[in-house]
Amino acid sequence: MTHRDAGELTPPPATALPPVDSEALATVQHRIIDWYAEHARPLPWRSADATPWSILVCEVMSQQTPISRVLPRWEAWMETWPGPADLAAAPASQVLLAWDSLGYPRRALRLQETAAAIVERHGGEVPDDEEALLALPGVGAYTAAAVTSFAHGGRTAVLDVNVRRVLGRVFAGVQHRSPSLTAAERRWAAALVPDDEHVAWNAGAMELGALVCTATSPACDACPLTDTCAWVAAGRPVDPTVVRRGQAWAGTDRQLRGAIMRALRAGNPSPPVPVRLLTAPTAQLTADESRLLEDLDDPVQRAVLAVRDLDAGGDRTARLAEDLVRDGLAVREADRLRLP
Numbered sequence: 001m002t003h004r005d006a007g008e009l010t011p012p013p014a015t016a017l018p019p020v021d022s023e024a025l026a027t028v029q030h031r032i033i034d035w036y037a038e039h040a041r042p043l044p045w046r047s048a049d050a051t052p053w054s055i056l057v058c059e060v061m062s063q064q065t066p067i068s069r070v071l072p073r074w075e076a077w078m079e080t081w082p083g084p085a086d087l088a089a090a091p092a093s094q095v096l097l098a099w100d101s102l103g104y105p106r107r108a109l110r111l112q113e114t115a116a117a118i119v120e121r122h123g124g125e126v127p128d129d130e131e132a133l134l135a136l137p138g139v140g141a142y143t144a145a146a147v148t149s150f151a152h153g154g155r156t157a158v159l160d161v162n163v164r165r166v167l168g169r170v171f172a173g174v175q176h177r178s179p180s181l182t183a184a185e186r187r188w189a190a191a192l193v194p195d196d197e198h199v200a201w202n203a204g205a206m207e208l209g210a211l212v213c214t215a216t217s218p219a220c221d222a223c224p225l226t227d228t229c230a231w232v233a234a235g236r237p238v239d240p241t242v243v244r245r246g247q248a249w250a251g252t253d254r255q256l257r258g259a260i261m262r263a264l265r266a267g268n269p270s271p272p273v274p275v276r277l278l279t280a281p282t283a284q285l286t287a288d289e290s291r292l293l294e295d296l297d298d299p300v301q302r303a304v305l306a307v308r309d310l311d312a313g314g315d316r317t318a319r320l321a322e323d324l325v326r327d328g329l330a331v332r333e334a335d336r337l338r339l340p
């Protein structure tokens with residue numbers, strides 16, 4: 001149910017966590033819950049028949065990936081592996097193929113580990129206890145809280161970057177929260193969770209942060225909290241120490257890792273991709289290798305050429321290919337590379 005703003009900001013602003021007046025809190029709680037009832041997007045993992053497993057999968061997928069990209073992958077994933085036991089038994093190569101281009105593919109393998117642990121420790125049922133969720137491999141504090149609240153209706157504080165931003169602006173009057181979530185902020189936010197309708201509070205604050213109170217362009221005119229928002233009351237002060245963290249992508253190792261993974265996915269299940277086709281400068285390709293490159297199936301050839309375009313020297317590609325092998329995302333067979 002979460003959404004991450006790719007354009008979050010850094011460095012940390014002031015981190016004051018003021019006491020919150022109970023009357024003001026009640027007003028904000030009601031308004032967020034009412035706003036959510038009217039404006040929540042009809043996403044499938046919010047439907048009444050969404051299973052705890054489907055919600056857990058959504059929460060893992062939507063960390064660091066926009067909902068628009070998650071939705072088709074989540075639907076295909078749930079059709080293929082509707083329960084933890086199905087995913088636990090799947091070949092890793094199929095899991096990575098289905099993860100497609102969601103990014104950070106280690107999450108896919110971690111999710112499979114989570115599924116295996118759910119089968120082994122909990123008979124294939126996603127536990128409803130936050131501590132038991134936290135004890136699962138690949139499940140952090142955010143995911144455990146989100147599943148506790150959204151899948152099981154448990155009372156807890158679900159704190160992603162959107163919720164933290166909304167609470168920080170409304171109650172603390174700060175434009176942006178520190179990137180690190182402290183235990184003190186966790187306790188502060190937990191005290192704001194209502195006794196009733198806490199699921200709608202968590203989901204509503206998150207949705208408001210995703211759709212209205214965004215990191216860079218908060219639509220205060222359309223916000224139900226305008227007249228109670230401390231940041232607005234203070235004149236929307238811009239923290240001068242906050243600078244935009246560029247979403248540098250071009251030229252990064254992440255971009256190149258993604259391109260290598262795309263080449264391996266495109267090559268699956270055909271013969272593994274020769275490493276030198278990814279790494280050797282064109283002038284150093286042998287005649288046989290050049291022919292091999294020309295004869296590759298179209299999608300594989302396009303993906304391999306995309307890798308070559310990103311790293312003409314090949315050194316980085318070779319290093320990152322080894323990293324992928326170390327991370328369990330690729331397997332090296334002699335001079336070739338394939339999905340595990």
Ligand code: SF4
Nearest residue numbers: 213218220223226229
């Ligand atoms: S009034 Fe503006 S800053 Fe305050 S919560 Fe709403 S959108 Fe965010």
